[in-house]
Amino acid sequence: MAVTTMIGARIQRREDPKLITGHGNFIDDVKLVNMAHMSVVRSPHAHARIRSIDTSAAKAAKGVVAVLTAADFKGVILGPLPVSNSFVPDKKQVPDQFPIAADEVAYAGEPVALVVAEDRYLADDAAQLVVVDYEPLPAVMDIEKAMVPGSPLVKSDRPDNIGWDAAFPAGDIDAAFAEADVVLKQRIGQQRLFPTPMETRGCVADYVPYDNRVTLWTSTQVPHFVRLFVGGALGVPESQFRVVSHDVGGGFGSKIRPYPEEYLATAASKLCERPVKWIEDRTESLGATTHGRGQIFDVEVAAKRDGTLLGLKFTQLLDIGAYHGVFSAFQVVACLLGGGCYEFKAIHARSIGIFTNRMSTDPYRGAGRPEATHLVERIVDIVAAELGMDPAEVRRKNFITSFPHTNNFGLVYDSGDYEKSMDRAMANIGYAGLRKRQEELRAKGRYTGIGFSTYVEICGIGPSAATAPAAGVALVESSMVRVHPTGSVTVSVGTHAHGQGHETTYAQIVADTLGVPYDSIEIHHGDTGDTPFGYGTYGSRSLAVGGMAIMASCHKVVDKAKKLAAHAFEASEDDIVVDQGRYFVRGNPSEAKALAELAFASYGAGLPEGMEQGLEAVSYFDPPNFVWPFGCHICAVEVDPETGAVTIDRYVAVDDCGNVINPMVVDGQLHGGIAQGISQALFEEVQYDEETGQMLTGTMLDYLIPTMAEMPHFELDRTVTPSPTNELGVKGIGEAGTIASSIAVINAITDALAPFGIKHVEMPARPDRLWSMIKEARA
Amino acid sequence: MTQSVAVTVNGRRREDQVEPRLLLVHYLREVAGLTGTHIACDTSQCGACTVLIDGEAVKSCSVFTVQANGRKVTTIEGLAEGGTLHPVQQAFWNEHGLQCGFCTPGFIMAAAYLLKENPSPTDGEIERGLEGNLCRCTGYENIKKAVRSASAAMKGGTAQTTQLVGAVAAPVEG
Numbered sequence: 047m048a049v050t051t052m053i054g055a056r057i058q059r060r061e062d063p064k065l066i067t068g069h070g071n072f073i074d075d076v077k078l079v080n081m082a083h084m085s086v087v088r089s090p091h092a093h094a095r096i097r098s099i100d101t102s103a104a105k106a107a108k109g110v111v112a113v114l115t116a117a118d119f120k121g122v123i124l125g126p127l128p129v130s131n132s133f134v135p136d137k138k139q140v141p142d143q144f145p146i147a148a149d150e151v152a153y154a155g156e157p158v159a160l161v162v163a164e165d166r167y168l169a170d171d172a173a174q175l176v177v178v179d180y181e182p183l184p185a186v187m188d189i190e191k192a193m194v195p196g197s198p199l200v201k202s203d204r205p206d207n208i209g210w211d212a213a214f215p216a217g218d219i220d221a222a223f224a225e226a227d228v229v230l231k232q233r234i235g236q237q238r239l240f241p242t243p244m245e246t247r248g249c250v251a252d253y254v255p256y257d258n259r260v261t262l263w264t265s266t267q268v269p270h271f272v273r274l275f276v277g278g279a280l281g282v283p284e285s286q287f288r289v290v291s292h293d294v295g296g297g298f299g300s301k302i303r304p305y306p307e308e309y310l311a312t313a314a315s316k317l318c319e320r321p322v323k324w325i326e327d328r329t330e331s332l333g334a335t336t337h338g339r340g341q342i343f344d345v346e347v348a349a350k351r352d353g354t355l356l357g358l359k360f361t362q363l364l365d366i367g368a369y370h371g372v373f374s375a376f377q378v379v380a381c382l383l384g385g386g387c388y389e390f391k392a393i394h395a396r397s398i399g400i401f402t403n404r405m406s407t408d409p410y411r412g413a414g415r416p417e418a419t420h421l422v423e424r425i426v427d428i429v430a431a432e433l434g435m436d437p438a439e440v441r442r443k444n445f446i447t448s449f450p451h452t453n454n455f456g457l458v459y460d461s462g463d464y465e466k467s468m469d470r471a472m473a474n475i476g477y478a479g480l481r482k483r484q485e486e487l488r489a490k491g492r493y494t495g496i497g498f499s500t501y502v503e504i505c506g507i508g509p510s511a512a513t514a515p516a517a518g519v520a521l522v523e524s525s526m527v528r529v530h531p532t533g534s535v536t537v538s539v540g541t542h543a544h545g546q547g548h549e550t551t552y553a554q555i556v557a558d559t560l561g562v563p564y565d566s567i568e569i570h571h572g573d574t575g576d577t578p579f580g581y582g583t584y585g586s587r588s589l590a591v592g593g594m595a596i597m598a599s600c601h602k603v604v605d606k607a608k609k610l611a612a613h614a615f616e617a618s619e620d621d622i623v624v625d626q627g628r629y630f631v632r633g634n635p636s637e638a639k640a641l642a643e644l645a646f647a648s649y650g651a652g653l654p655e656g657m658e659q660g661l662e663a664v665s666y667f668d669p670p671n672f673v674w675p676f677g678c679h680i681c682a683v684e685v686d687p688e689t690g691a692v693t694i695d696r697y698v699a700v701d702d703c704g705n706v707i708n709p710m711v712v713d714g715q716l717h718g719g720i721a722q723g724i725s726q727a728l729f730e731e732v733q734y735d736e737e738t739g740q741m742l743t744g745t746m747l748d749y750l751i752p753t754m755a756e757m758p759h760f761e762l763d764r765t766v767t768p769s770p771t772n773e774l775g776v777k778g779i780g781e782a783g784t785i786a787s788s789i790a791v792i793n794a795i796t797d798a799l800a801p802f803g804i805k806h807v808e809m810p811a812r813p814d815r816l817w818s819m820i821k822e823a824r825a
Numbered sequence: 826m827t828q829s830v831a832v833t834v835n836g837r838r839r840e841d842q843v844e845p846r847l848l849l850v851h852y853l854r855e856v857a858g859l860t861g862t863h864i865a866c867d868t869s870q871c872g873a874c875t876v877l878i879d880g881e882a883v884k885s886c887s888v889f890t891v892q893a894n895g896r897k898v899t900t901i902e903g904l905a906e907g908g909t910l911h912p913v914q915q916a917f918w919n920e921h922g923l924q925c926g927f928c929t930p931g932f933i934m935a936a937a938y939l940l941k942e943n944p945s946p947t948d949g950e951i952e953r954g955l956e957g958n959l960c961r962c963t964g965y966e967n968i969k970k971a972v973r974s975a976s977a978a979m980k981g982g983t984a985q986t987t988q989l990v991g992a993v994a995a996p997v998e999g
Contacts, residue, residue: 058918065926066914066933068861068901075860165855167846244865244873244961245927295863295927296961328866545925545962710921714967718924721964746870746959754965755952783964 051626052554052564053774056710059550061543071292073248073265074325081250082111084311084324085169087159087176088334089151092185092403092739093200096149096158096178103175104161109168112318113176114160114310116148122313125279127304131518132375133382134397137210141201143369145306151180152201152368153405154734154741155333157306162318166325185739189342189365189400200368200401209366209374209399214381216454217392222357225391226348230428235808236417238340238365238732240332240743241410242751243544245295247335248325249308253315259286260315264308267297267542268582273574275304280312284574291572294544298722299409300335301544302584303372307334329744337732338410340365341377341417347425353433353440358390360421362397364407371408375399376517379414379504382455386422387464387502387676388444393454403739409584411722411784415503423499423789424806427796431805437498437793438477441468445500450770459502459674460771467700467765468500471678474763475698480682488801493687494695495798499679499790505778506590506673506771520668523591524578527556527599528662531649533642535562537599538570540580541592546780547711548588554707555593555774559600561627562641578664586675586778589707594772595667602663610644610661613654673769673777677701679720681790685798690817692728692795694758701782702765705775712779717760719783725752726784727791731810799823830894834859835903843890850874850885852893853900861901861930865959872958875931876900882938884957901930904937912978913937913971922971924962932958936972940979946972 064070101113126142146157159176163169184198191197192207200207223229249264260282266272269289277287294301307324315322326334341364348357362381366374381395426444430437442465451459477496484494507513510520524540537556541548549569557564570576580592604624611629612619621632630638647653648661682696699716706712729750733742743749768775788809795816796807802823807816827842834857841856853859853876864886865873874886877899885898904911913936916922923929932955939946939954946954951972960968 059921061926062918062923065923065929066901066910066917067905068859068930070861070926072860072863072927074854074864167844242961243927244871244925244959245863246865293926295865296925298961328868547924714921714924714963717964717966718962719964722961745868746866747868751870751959751961753952753956753959754969755956757965760964760966 052557053707055554056708057550057554059547060553061547061549072245072295073250073263076250076263078250078252078321081321081323082162082164082318083166083169084314084322085161085166085173086157086307086324086330087161087173087178088330089147089154089156089158091151091180091182092154093183094151094180095183096147096151097181098179099159100177101159103177104172107172107175109164110172111162111164111320112314113172114162114314114317115158116144116146118317119146119313122316123279123309124281127306128275128372129370130373131516132373133378133516134210134212134375135516135518138208139204140370141204145309150201153403154739155330155405157310160310160314162314162322185403185737187402187404187734187736187739189363189402192400192402193398200403207401209370209401211398212378212396214395214455216394219357219359219392219394222392223348225350225356227351228432229346229348230432231346232425232428232806234343234345234421234424236339236341236420237809238407239338239410239726239730240732240749241298241300241338243296243298243300246326246328246331247301247305247307249311250321250323251312251315252321253312255319258282260312261288261290262308262312263290265294265301266291267294267301267544267584269542269572269574270540270579271582272304272308276308276312279309288575290575291542297544298411299338299413299584302582303336303408328746332744332749333405333741336371336406336408338407339417340407343417343421345421345425347429349429351433353429353435353443355388355429355444356391358384358393360384360395362395364397364399365404366399366401367404367406368401369406371406373409374407376409377407377414377417380417382457383415383418383504384422385454386419387446387462387500388422389446390454404734411719412781415781415785416723416788419499419501419785420789423793427793428805431800438468438472441498441500457504458671460671460769461767462502462674462676463765463767464500464676467676467702468678470763470765471680471698471700474700474761475680475682475696492684493798493801494682494684495794495796497681497790497792497794497797499786499793501786502674502676503782503785504672504674505586505781506669507585507587508672509670510668512672521581521587522666522668523587523595524580524664524666525592525595525599526578526662526664527596527603529603529641529645531646533562533640533645534566534568535560536568536570537596538577539592539596540577540582541588542572542583546583546588546715547708551589551707551711552593552596555596556600559597560603560641586780589776590673590772590778591667591669593774593776594669595665597773598665598667599663602665603661606661607641607644609654609657610648611639614639614647669771671771673704673771675701675703675777675779675782677782677786679786679790681794683791683794683798685795685816687820690813690815690820692811692816694724694791696761697758698761699786700763700765701779702767703779703782704767704769704777706766707776713762715779716762716783719781720760720787721752721757723784723787724757724791727788727809727811729810729812828891830890832893833897835899845889845891847890848886849888849890849893852890853885859900859902863927863930865927870959871928872935873928873931875934875958877934877938882935901934904933911937913940913975916971916975916978920967920971920974922963922967928958928960932960932968936975939972940976944980945976
């Protein structure tokens with residue numbers, strides 16, 4: 047009887063010793079002999095025609111190896127950057143984006159020239175000497191104006207500024223609205239955000255002349271994608287292109303797409319016949335690494351007087367930026383999840399993707415799910431306020447209660463218990479007492495508020511049956527498990543960890559499944575040279591898909607080991623019992639063989655007839671469904687009416703991600719995720735000048751990443767509703783915190799300001815915004 | 826034009842010719858080969874580059890190498906003595922005070938300095954002491970815990986012992 051010993055254990059991460067002693071191997075730590083350094087000259091204009099580029103002074107500068115412009119890459123970079131279907135296969139237009147602008151720039155930060163020099167200081171010096179003659183053109187910044195026919199264009203060769211216009215109708219929306227006692231409307235914004243991993247991007251490209259062979263070290267979440275696309279554009283087959291992504295200092299979605307600089311550095315290495323290193327500085331990063339969100343939702347809800355929700359109509363206006371992000375349309379998933387964890391008779395959603403002269407938006411932690419949660423949770427509170435009901439009561443009345451549940455758009459929620467997590471959260475925060483205290487404080491002129499967020503999210507992306515038609519790729523995951531002759535185990539997987547602790551949690555799974563010591567297991571990821579083709583890490587998919595791929599390979603290894611044991615014991619395979627890595631004949635556990643012994647035998651002579659040597663397996667796991675984590679977060683705040691400052695008094699979260707492999711890692715993912723959502727609610731906003739398109743938040747001084755002093759204590763708890771979708775019973779937890787938290791804070795602030803007659807608050811709820819709203823309400 | 830500097834890095838004296846404009850963080854990473862000190866913001870908000878100069882926490886992206894001439898610099902690589910982790914390093918490991926690990930060296934150096942100056946900081950003092958360091962992964966919850974735990978350990982009180990992963994790896998017979 048197998049006893050689980052590692053799965054579920056709080057063990058320290060094996061990743062940490064090198065990271066706490068300064069021995070990590072991040073991209074800027076990679077140094078090669080004869081390596082040159084690249085600096086990127088970027089457009090200072092949001093929109094301009096390039097009349098000419100004079101590189102003569104830069105070429106003559108000290109230490110310069112080469113100065114390259116678009117013309118130099120003709121015939122070297124063979125195609126434009128990829129754009130995935132995501133949720134909108136039929137886009138209105140997919141303009142080509144080349145990694146470097148030739149004659150027209152469309153966002154401030156777009157590459158126009160490269161300087162390759164002996165060191166970074168000299169490359170940056172010479173980059174200052176590149177003279178670009180620009181003819182500025184009007185910057186298109188306002189998405190609603192950009193939509194209007196006849197608007198100035200983001201790029202002059204396009205018919206208009208519309209990237210997509212997709213409708214998602216589900217059910218008879220007119221009938222649902224006809225039944226309504228109340229119909230309420232609200233515009234809800236989702237400001238642009240910088241994902242802001244602490245490590246900026248970077249890469250080191252080593253093109254070996256005459257061999258057409260490349261090694262590209264890069265800070266990516268998806269090494270196999272990068273190889274596929276950069277290799278393809280440079281005409282280098284996968285067999286000769288190795289991508290290595292060692293330690294990566296955070297990603298949060300911004301390191302999914304293959305980026306222009308990965309193409310350019312590789313091409314520059316080819317042209318200069320030297321290894322080329324490029325490390326993004328922070329100001330570059332804020333303008334040239336993809337942004338998140340950047341959306342406006344116009345929402346209309348129909349409800350009955352008793353709080354029953356009937357219908358939901360909304361339009362998502364999404365600021366694509368100058369070019370499609372590779373996965374920009376993924377955020378359209380907000381349309382399919384806009385109903386949240388509630389029963390609606392009908393939902394009609396529409397998404398319009400609009401180009402502007404800004405950096406592209408692409409997935410950022412949650413990607414579409416925070417937006418869906420924010421809009422539906424805000425709307426539920428607006429309904430509750432209108433009807434004079436407790437927000438918890440409206441939620442309880444409308445929760446989906448039986449599972450599996452097919453939502454309005456045909457997506458199947460695998461398991462859940464929404465009421466249980468809300469009840470737990472309400473108990474943990476002492477809801478009744480908190481409401482009473484709120485009343486007492488209001489009488490004293492103090493403004494406290496309580497905000498709910500009951501969320502469900504989609505992750506474990508994804509079953510090929512769904513992702514192949516929608517995204518254009520079958521997002522399965524791969525593994526290779528190899529038991530060496532003396533029993534140590536190498537596991538290779540196609541996912542990529544950049545803070546998630548996979549080396550620890552995957553090894554926990556393998557230890558239990560193979561019954562071998564945890565310390566005998568080595569997990570490899572992030573190197574296309576020694577991992578099977580995989581789709582990488584995003585969408586909280588690694589455990590539910592990658593972890594299951596590892597399980598599948600472990601099962602194959604155990605099956606073969608059973609055959610080996612049966613052969614050794616001269617018994618029938620059916621009589622072999624496997625118990626924590628020990629193989630014996632039923633009824634005779636004292637004469638058992640360890641997996642290591644069977645592994646040793648597997649590489650020797652005298653195997654069962656027809657069996658090949660070795661003990662290893664490769665598997666690709668294609669999940670039967672997505673997985674659906676859920677939970678309830680409750681936030682308690684106080685707003686100072688004189689300054690507009692918000693203090694978070696309590697933050698209680700009850701999350702359910704199914705079975706847990708390592709509770710310490712799960713809690714850590716939640717802490718960080720919640721912090722990012724709180725930060726969106728209170729602080730962060732990418733700002734461009736609305737006239738000129740200049741980046742206004744171009745340093746960390748201007749863009750507010752919270753410090754320790756701004757973050758509350760997180761009171762975490764969990765319920766466990768195993769997923770029926772996979773054998774491990776796991777869901778995903780990488781994004782849940784972010785998906786849930788922004789609206790818990792905003793609902794709390796809105797609740798606090800209700801005495802002023804304030805019914806809705808936009809993000810970021812900075813003191814100046816709240817102070818102005820209070821002032822206006824008082825007037 | 827270069828200038829000669831003599832800097833004692835992690836107890837070892839080195840002499841180098843450097844450009845006057847060379848930042849200390851680049852000197853440590855590119856000249857001394859110590860890549861544990863990281864660069865994340867370029868404008869001194871994030872603290873990833875924190876090192877100790879003559880025992881005082883300093884953001885090495887905001888110091889020229891020539892300013893460190895004749896002084897003692899300690900980096901993350903020099904914090905563990907004789908192969909034993911510094912209590913702050915140990916506490917970050919025990920308490921899951923890091924995820925991607927990129928900001929971690931700076932946090933550990935800043936926390937080590939904080940605890941040297943104030944062995945028993947209150948939560949407010951920990952927040953003020955580390956407000957010059959940014960982390961995007963942890964939400965700071967476990968970093969605070971780690972600093973509290975290191976403080977306790979350094980006072981010889983309720984020190985958390987290392988929970989070696991190997992020790993819990995043996996299957997429990999059942």
